[in-house]
Amino acid sequence: MENKEKMKIENINLYYGEFQALKNINMNINENEITAFIGPSGCGKSTLLKSLNRMNDLVEGVKIDGKILLDDVDIYKDMDATVLRKRVGMVFQKPNPFPMSIYDNVAYGPRTHGIKQKSRLDEIVEQSLRSAAMWDEVKDRLKKSALGMSGGQQQRLCIARAFSVNPEVILLDEPTSALDPISTMKIEDLLVEIKDNYTIIIVTHNMQQATRVSDKTAFFLHGEVVEFNETEKLFSLPKNKKTEDYITGRFG
């Protein structure tokens, strides 16, 4: 049985000034699934990812037409950006912990959303770090600076930070491209473990990663979705010649 559609992308066209970065994108993102976006640099995959929590609002000269719906509500027309970003969290390519303690990094989001009670914050911090599979590693040094951690730990901390506001959708933009294989594996395992409670979209340049973690994969080229299918199908018998040529390394 197909999972419920969590986000719907309808006829999205996005322009950076004169340049059209996304061309008529239509796609449904299912709940409790991991969707991977792949494609060569500049194909529009990160642009679309950022559009899903309106990160492009901050970029000058961006014009979007079409609709993006979260649980059937238009995120550009009928939703406050702060509310949207609480429900749709984001993890970036480069781990970006705040220059503060591990604890404060995770407590930052809940505090901004008005939670002040110490016991409640303790609970959220522990739960978020547990979800990111790093509680045991850091529980004895919560007051230490997050900047002293390894890159892999920092990235998992950023994922824990994304969890802390209890989002429904998590967007990840090449989350493991700067990490060693063990940290990469931990994050991949983590994504698969948590997907029953979240909707996950991941942009990756690592095709094997897409095959390992994702349920569906979308292949982007020149601002268009060339093919969107179950990951196993897309990587074993792509329908489109361009997909085949890209994933087998004939261009890109």
Add this chain to the structure above:
Amino acid sequence: MRNKFDHELENLNLELIKMGSLIENAIELSTRSLLEQNLELVGKVNELEIEIDEMEKTIESHCLKLLLQQQPVASDLRIISTALKMITDMERIGDNAEDIAEIARFMVNQKFIKDLVHIPQMAEATISMVTRSVDAFVNKDRKLAEEVCKDDDIVDNLFQVVKEELIEKIQENTENGEQAIDLIMIAKYFERIGDHAENIAEWVIFSITGEHKPK
């Protein structure tokens, strides 16, 4: 952009062509060892069988290396997994050719109870199936692979003809029984070779279409 990988895939094709030609030779020599009642040819089939086994190991490790290094997807993945499956059937054909030659070994001094007409036809048909299935793989020729699948019927029909003739021979004279049984086993080995060649062709179709031919 992917010169090395393409070069490796080209080498894989060459190895499969070589293994294919070893098998064709093995079938041909085992048939001749029977028809010409020639012990020396039996020995040659034994040697070829060893070479075919080695070739299987070589291709297998080549495929495993490519899986490891290239982590292939899409058509690359299908081609390499097809090669891995093909060589199992190819190796079994080598075994069957040896089985035929081993029976022929015991028949070198016997007078044949009948002219051997259909067994050489089975040999010819199976050799052609092997050649064309490997060609179909190398040239990604789906139509040719489908023809090979159909040709298995020719081999099956020839087996029926041989069987009926030998039953007649046994009915004529029970002393024909021992040789008739040996000949029917040989015919059965050819029939098996046809099945293996059909399997190869089916894998070739998979490597092209991504789908198995419905049985």
